[in-house]
Amino acid sequence: MYSPKELGLRVKRAREHRAKRSGQDFTQKMLAFKIGETSKWVQKLEKGEFYPEWDALNLIADTCAVDIEFLTGENFKDEVDYEEAIKGGHVARNIKQEELYS
Template sequence: MYSPKELGLKVKKAREHRAKRSGQDFSQKMLAFKIGETSKWVQKLEKGQFYPEWDALNLIADTCGVDIEFLTEEKFESEVEYEEAVKGGYVTRRIEQEELYL
């Protein structure tokens, strides 16, 4: 697992990948809306200020049409493995299971 800054760049590339594939702009604000976060949250993520929690990272991957491995450059079998990899890094709030289906 690499630094939050490198992860942020990968999230930006994933967002740009979606825009290129669809032929339409896909802004930070649009990504934020799709994953239930604020545009400021996405902006901070892309600047590499924190590691997102596992569920948020999966939502970003799904929304942008990339594999989670594209974002992490590692194959994590579980949330626990991801949390161990980013231990010591700053993780934002936890997304409750119910929020994933709103």
């Protein structure tokens, strides 16, 4: 994950990207309305003052039509790593029921 400052710059770039694609301004206030936050919240985020919740990052990515990877700097497309994370890693060994009580 990027530093809060870099994340803030990425959010601003994503917002500007949406504006450029649509040919219309897309202000902090407009982004805030779309994601259910205040314009002050978006302003602080773009200044790099904090990390938002994961859900907010996903909403920002969707609203601005960018990949979440653009905002976070993480690669979530690697199926193996994702599957590994869901499973919790490799099973070292299975414990038999009788071992639990011995």
